[in-house]
Amino acid sequence: ALISLRQLLDHAAENSYGMPAFNVNNMEQIHAIMQAADACNSPVILQGSAGARSYAGEPFLRHLVLAAVEMYPHIPIVMHQDHGSEPAVCFRSIQSGFSSVMMDGSLMADAKTPSSYEYNVETTRKVVELAHACGVSVEGELGCLGSLETGMMGEEDGHGAEGVLDHSMLLTDPEEAADFVRKTGVDALAIAIGTSHGAYKFTKKPTGNVLRIDRVKEIHARIPTVHLVMHGSSSVPEDWLEIINNYGGDMGQTYGVPVSEIVEGIKHGVRKVNIDTDLRMASTGAIRKHLHDNKANFDPRKFLKEATGAMKGICQDRFEAFGCAGMA
Ligand code: G3H
Numbered sequence: 001a002l003i004s005l006r007q008l009l010d011h012a013a014e015n016s017y018g019m020p021a022f023n024v025n026n027m028e029q030i031h032a033i034m035q036a037a038d039a040c041n042s043p044v045i046l047q048g049s050a051g052a053r054s055y056a057g058e059p060f061l062r063h064l065v066l067a068a069v070e071m072y073p074h075i076p077i078v079m080h081q082d083h084g085s086e087p088a089v090c091f092r093s094i095q096s097g098f099s100s101v102m103m104d105g106s107l108m109a110d111a112k113t114p115s116s117y118e119y120n121v122e123t124t125r126k127v128v129e130l131a132h133a134c135g136v137s138v139e140g141e142l143g144c145l146g147s148l149e150t151g152m153m154g155e156e157d158g159h160g161a162e163g164v165l166d167h168s169m170l171l172t173d174p175e176e177a178a179d180f181v182r183k184t185g186v187d188a189l190a191i192a193i194g195t196s197h198g199a200y201k202f203t204k205k206p207t208g209n210v211l212r213i214d215r216v217k218e219i220h221a222r223i224p225t226v227h228l229v230m231h232g233s234s235s236v237p238e239d240w241l242e243i244i245n246n247y248g249g250d251m252g253q254t255y256g257v258p259v260s261e262i263v264e265g266i267k268h269g270v271r272k273v274n275i276d277t278d279l280r281m282a283s284t285g286a287i288r289k290h291l292h293d294n295k296a297n298f299d300p301r302k303f304l305k306e307a308t309g310a311m312k313g314i315c316q317d318r319f320e321a322f323g324c325a326g327m328a
């Protein structure tokens with residue numbers, strides 16, 4: 001059944017687990033997530049970015065999620081709109097049936113320029129007012145995601161940053177978080193604690209702590225009833241990176257967020273963990289390998305099935321590690 005983000009994350013808080021929120025763009029990703037959830041009895045968050053909506057078309061994306069709801073009636077599913085760049089985007093999603101929306105007011109509508117605190121409060125507050133009247137949950141964001149080493153925002157290809165941020169924006173201020181929640185009424189809050197979007201998060205293999213878990217604790221202590229969200233939480237699997245590069249790919253050496261650190265975050269109030277890159281890598285690796293090993297094949301179902309299986313493996317690992325397996 002379709003449920004709201006608030007309903008699911010309240011249950012997660014009561015039972016001390018975290019939820020991976022996987023980005024989806026096509027049928028294979030949704031198949032993979034649902035097969036994994038079914039196998040380990042986990043609830044599911046399916047989220048569509050602006051890129052996903054323009055790739056598939058909003059009606060296709062929505063109907064794919066509704067197909068999952070129909071096919072797996074025993075699994076609670078949240079249909080979430082990821083990174084809304086302005087209130088109108090969220091309103092459109094609410095109207096079309098999403099059970100949860102993110103208003104990312106940490107950036108201006110161009111999704112690149114950091115915004116003022118007042119702009120963030122005002123745009124987010126507007127979305128909460130309307131969404132709550134419709135029974136839809138809202139995620140806000142305070143602080144900007146970027147590398148704590150370089151201040152750079154997420155890079156898609158590892159060659160050229162989208163923008164460099166002021167260091168003070170890279171960590172969410174706990175006092176400001178409390179004020180933001182009071183003024184906006186958000187159900188969930190994305191925070192900046194050292195993660196960044198995309199595959200190129202860390203240049204060296206993380207040994208100690210790469211995330212500021214101390215900050216998670218401080219924020220959670222101030223706003224215990226608001227569910228914390230970690231964006232940029234892909235672990236950038238080393239085995240899939242190797243497969244991609246061994247079968248004709250050319251990705252640079254890079255490291256993601258260790259699953260153990262995410263689990264530490266979940267112990268201290270993180271309830272939603274956004275993952276996109278990991279499924280992209282598993283899918284690409286599996287397709288490259290299949291086509292290399294089966295040069296005569298020209299039936300896309302054969303390599304898409306490999307991609308689905310590879311993504312399913314990652315999903316099941318995360319459901320089990322984050323404690324949501326068995327919670328459906
Ligand atoms: O928030 C970023 C997600 O990875 C979505 O990426 O806009 O390329 O779909 P996308």
Ligand code: 13P
Binds near residue numbers: 197199275278
């Ligand atoms: P990754 O790029 O680490 O997968 O993060 C995805 C994300 O935060 C989507 O909102």
Ligand code: ZN
Binds near residue numbers: 083
């Ligand atoms: Zn994100």
